[in-house]
Amino acid sequence: MAQPSPAAAVGTIEPATPPVDQPPPLSTAPQQLVxxxxxxxxxxxxxxxxxxxxxxxxxxxxxxxxxxxxxLGEAYMAGAWDCDQLDGFFDRLLRAHLDREVHPARIAWHALQVRMFNRQSRTRAWQVGKAHYDLGNAFYEAMLDPLMAYSCGYWRNAGTLAAAQVAKLELICRKLGLQPGMRVLDIGCGWGSFMGYAAEHHGVQCIGVTVSKEQARYAQERYAGLPLEFRLQDYRELDEHALGGRVDRIVSVGMFEHVGHKNHRQYMEVAERCLGDDGLFLLHTIGKNERDSTPDRWIDKHIFPNGETPSIGQIGDAIDGLFIAEDVHNFGADYDRTLMAWHANFEAAWPRFAHDLGETFHRKWRYYLLSCAGAFRARELQLWQWVLSRNGVSGGYRRPE
Known part of the structure; x- marks a missing residue:
């Protein structure tokens, strides 16, 4: 497995320095303010x-x-501070809304860039695949569950990460009412966890698209022999002709966070032109509480380039006149538990990757997983599953449990 060097992974961050036993006193006004x-x-x-x-x-x-x-994150990566329970640190920090009390000028510039430019254009859409998802299949195999589902598990009746991910996939299949022989489009198929599960347990055929070469290669090898097609393709290239006719169902799990508000409407138009008249579309996405909030600069720089979580109002705007929202299900609190399970797996497997990735990457990835766990615990982030129809479900939609 080819792994990026620590320098490539974190840019120009200096190597971590050994902590000192007694740090200097907080002598400046900015230090005392923080x-x-x-x-x-x-x-x-x-x-x-x-x-x-x-x-x-x-x-x-x-x-x-x-x-x-x-x-704050880059200082942690460089070893300037530590915390035994980063998830608890961020839970308290965000519940106190301290992020609203700090307004650096550079954040204002970042917010202006997000508002003015399309950071998720066709050309830029491939950046997150190379920077994040192509990190290495062995790395993600060590962190994720056996099916390689890189999205929130459903923990209602589950006691392990593997069980929670199977429960999530089965819930999606039941919400979509999958039947043998149906054709399903998976926009942002990842390593193929949904497609493989749906084909094996519900007898459907699937076409999936991803912008990650590593994901496409892994899925093609793992699910060879099943009626599944994995494409290295941008979602904007999809239409009825490219799919060989409209599909019965569409699913998109953990991909809409890479679309960006300037492309939300186009994304929904693509889905609408690909879906049959009586079809259903399930959108599984992280969500934010405020429409005008700005993507986190540390996450944007070090984890998910050009990422942008949607608000519930932005999704509503995007589907206006295209889809009927049959159901919206929020189980964002389950992402806290999912991230903590990923973190436990990551730390247990770290000795296998330490030599190639280095300690700065170690600290970066820990900060990513645990800060996000704290954000979901504080309910600053949500996880929504939307069930959408083109023309409305006759008699009304009933959510399966």
Missing amino acids: AGLLGKADIRINGDRPWDMQLHDPAALERALAEGNLG
């Missing part, structure tokens, strides 16, 4: 609780004040 803000979230600097910040370099606080989460 310490005061953290106190509002019941987070102490150099406290003895697992969610407290252990500060090795007070300059980390000035970076956080100047650059928000980008500065």
Whole structure:
């Protein structure tokens, strides 16, 4: 497996420096200001609780004040601070809405770029595949469940990550009312977890598209022999002709976060022209609480280039006149548990990847998984499954449980 070098993975971040036993005192006004803000979230600097910040370099606080989460995250990657329970740290920080009290000028510039430019154009859409999903199939096999589902599991009656992912896939199949012989389009098929499950357990045929070469290669090899077609293709290239006729069902799991608000309407138009008159479309996506909030700069730079979670209103705008919203199901709290399970797998497998990826990547990935777990725990992020129809379900839609 070819792995990127640590420098390629994190840009120009300096290597982590060894912590010192006694950090210098918080002598500057910016440092004292950040310490005061953290106190509002019941987070102490150099406290003895697992969610407290252990500060090795007070300059980390000035970076956080100047650059928000980008500065805070990069300082963590560089070893300037630690925390025994990052998920708890971010749960408290976000519940106290401290992110709303820090407004660096660079965040305003980032917000302007998001508003003015299409960061998810056809050309740029392939960047996230190369930067994130092509990291290496062996790496993701170690972190994910056996089916390689890289999205929120459904934990209602599940006790393990594997069971939660199977429950999620089965829930999707039941919500779509899959029947043997149906043709299904999977927009953003990943490593093929849904397509493989639906074909094996519900007898359907599927076409899936992804912008990740590694995902397409893995899925083609794993599911050879099943009536599945995996394409390395942008969703905007899809239409009735490209699919050999309209499909009976469409599913999109964890891909809409890469579409961007400037393309939401086009995405829905693509889905509408591909779906049969009596078809159903299930959209599974992370969601944000505020329409005008700006994508996190650290996540954008280091994890998901050009990513942008939608608000419930933005999805409503995008489907206006194209689809009827039959059902909206929020189980965002389940993402906290999913991310914690991924983190446990990642840490257990880390010795296998440490030499190739390095400690800075280790800290980056830990920060990614645990900060996101804290965000879902604080209910700053949601997970929605929308069931959409073109013409309305006769007699009304009934959600299966």
